[in-house]
Amino acid sequence: SQYRGYRALVVVERNRKNLLEVTFPSVAGHLRFVDMMRALGMTCDADVVRAVSTDEEILTFMMQNLEESECETVECGVMYVGKKLAPNQTRDYQRKRAEFVLDNYLLPHLNYLMPRIVNEEDEECMKIVHSVRLAKAHFLGRMAEACFDLVLNRRRIDDKDHYANKRLKLAGDLMEDLFRISLNRLTRDVKYQLERASMRHRDLSIATAVRADVLTERLLHPLATGNWVGGRTGVSQLLDRIDHMSVLSHLRRVISPLSRSQPHFEARDLHPTQWGRICPSETPEGPNCGLVKNFAQMVEISKGVQSDEEIIKMLYGMGVERIGVEI
Incomplete structure (x- = not known):
């Protein structure tokens, strides 16, 4: 949830x-x-x-x-x-x-x-x-x-490896997580600076209360190192520019959050629902085998665009009984 x-x-x-x-x-x-x-x-x-x-x-x-x-x-x-x-x-x-x-x-x-x-x-x-x-x-x-x-x-x-049960985090979702955490930390820092200025009876200044580098650093550091919020590593990577095909391949890379040190046989195996979505042969050798996959070249990713309220109204309009919550 x-x-x-x-x-x-x-x-x-x-x-x-x-x-x-x-x-x-x-x-x-x-x-x-x-x-x-x-x-x-x-x-x-x-x-x-x-x-x-x-x-x-x-x-x-x-x-x-x-x-x-x-x-x-x-x-x-x-x-x-x-x-x-x-x-x-x-x-x-x-x-x-x-x-x-x-x-x-x-x-x-x-x-x-x-x-x-x-x-x-x-x-x-x-x-x-x-x-x-x-x-x-x-x-x-x-x-x-x-x-x-x-x-x-x-x-x-339920089959965990069925692609209908999977959700992808694209660049926008990952940046949303990073920005939310960074903005929360900025607001906490502003609160701390204002409290400190009040305790010391100093004149308030926007330049000192809202430090310009706090938000910027929180955004740039994960992008530079790949260490994302939530303890994830290797999220942002340097784009492989050896040739045009390697660029396309790298942009279509899908990384599983599962541990590399565990067998995870089912997750590494080819699943029938990957047909037409995931390339069956392009995956690295070694511990990443099967956990790092690549999209097929013509794949399209569906995005959730409608709000929850609109979908719920549509369902109620189709005769779904209301339980508890009224909209």
Whole structure:
């Protein structure tokens, strides 16, 4: 799940006792699925079950999960998450911390309607917050259904190497990441300079408060060294100008983020979905073999141009039922 530069891996998995558990960043350990659904606003057992599936075989699994649940109210569910996040703290702090984490770090791609500032006294604001939390609960329910379908052999395991499941980061996406981090660091530096000037009772000057080299250095250094934000290396490279064909080849290079020291046999193998997209023979020898690929000469890359809101309106116009969030 990704939104505005923040990525979060949200996992719904079945443990050895056939119970569902949820894991996501900022919460240590596993959270019980039903108690998470309670924390997101589902008080009734029937609502939790309907959010997953009404299939009889899946209902058997869900009954077991409901029996193991320790929370019956939304408040209890929020406090369950709060105790995991901030043990030995006051109840009020635990509740606020749990609500903040659920709103910001769980499934962040559903946060596009979340108000920037949540005001608990504003009824309209809280309605939107509750509807977004319900949407997150239904999304977790869909993940749980997929998990049960896999257990019941109704679906296959997703193929990581299928090219429909891959996303490319082009030069614009990489520069966007770099600029976002650089601008954030510039704003922090400006804040520090202003605070220091205020403490020393100096006259404010734009030239000293906004240092001209901070943003420039943050952009130029990764481009020169290839060491990008997020710990990636070798992102920017010197263009190979030996001849025209080597230039075209280098501009079409696709680099996998997987470790070079591991075997990764499936990732290095040719996949049928690479036909017409990836050159089957042009790849380096040695540890990079199969992990560094090249596009076919006539390949075209599709780009996401429509906003999420436009696509969602189109889907609602085609008869999709609204759950939680109203646009």
